Amino acid sequence: MSIDIRDATPADLPTILSIYNDAVANTTAIWNDSQVDLANRQAWFELRQQQGYPILVAVDGAGQVLGYASFGDWRPFDGFRHSVENSIYVRDGQRGQGLGSKLLQPLLERARACGKHVVVAAIESGNASSIRLHQRHGFSITGQMPQVGLKFGRWLDLTFMQLILAPGAMPPQE
Numbered sequence: 001m002s003i004d005i006r007d008a009t010p011a012d013l014p015t016i017l018s019i020y021n022d023a024v025a026n027t028t029a030i031w032n033d034s035q036v037d038l039a040n041r042q043a044w045f046e047l048r049q050q051q052g053y054p055i056l057v058a059v060d061g062a063g064q065v066l067g068y069a070s071f072g073d074w075r076p077f078d079g080f081r082h083s084v085e086n087s088i089y090v091r092d093g094q095r096g097q098g099l100g101s102k103l104l105q106p107l108l109e110r111a112r113a114c115g116k117h118v119v120v121a122a123i124e125s126g127n128a129s130s131i132r133l134h135q136r137h138g139f140s141i142t143g144q145m146p147q148v149g150l151k152f153g154r155w156l157d158l159t160f161m162q163l164i165l166a167p168g169a170m171p172p173q174e
């Protein structure tokens with residue numbers, strides 16, 4: 001299957017919305033209980049544009065969006081401005097075929113191009129495929145937080161992973 005990775009456009013948002021809402025309804029990847037509407041994804045798209053942060057989509061030969069990936073600020077305090085948190089979603093039925101990897105690699109390149117130093121991944125501890133995916137791209141587990149979440153009637157543990165994009169790089173003198 002030939003897969004193109006490109007920047008998302010507003011025309012991709014209905015499919016991104018359906019992938020997102022499926023993850024809300026059926027997975028512990030997103031710790032929300034409520035589905036969102038198209039206006040919510042449009043606002044998110046505009047925020048990413050204002051921030052200069054990418055939303056990448058994986059598209060098959062027929063032009064169908066099979067997954068997407070992005071990053072946003074990790075914590076809203078000045079001192080965290082060189083760290084971002086990524087998110088990556090592959091459509092149900094398309095997982096386990098390398099699409100996550102195809103999205104993550106260029107996403108990390110975009111984080112470098114944005115001048116970021118660290119990419120954080122906050123992953124539900126039972127999400128073995130996401131942990132594996134991030135490990136394959138050089139992320140290490142840096143934190144474990146038992147029972148900080150609740151979904152589907154059970155406590156959820158959070159695993160923090162991170163990648164330092166340029167180990168040893170001196171802090172920028174801003």
Ligand SMILES: CC(C)(COP(=O)(O)OP(=O)(O)OC[C@H]1O[C@@H](n2cnc3c(N)ncnc32)[C@H](O)[C@@H]1OP(=O)(O)O)[C@@H](O)C(=O)NCCC(=O)NCCS
Nearest residue numbers: 029088089090095096097098099100101123128129130132
């Ligand atoms: C997590 C997710 C993005 C990964 O994307 P993907 O396209 O399935 O990932 P890939 O096929 O590129 O790689 C998955 C890796 O996990 C491995 N894997 C899959 N299921 C696994 C399991 N149950 N246990 C351990 N490893 C597993 C695969 O073998 C592969 O590793 P490999 O490259 O060493 O063979 C995708 O499964 C997804 O969208 N899940 C739902 C949403 C989600 O969890 N998003 C991440 C939130 S942190």
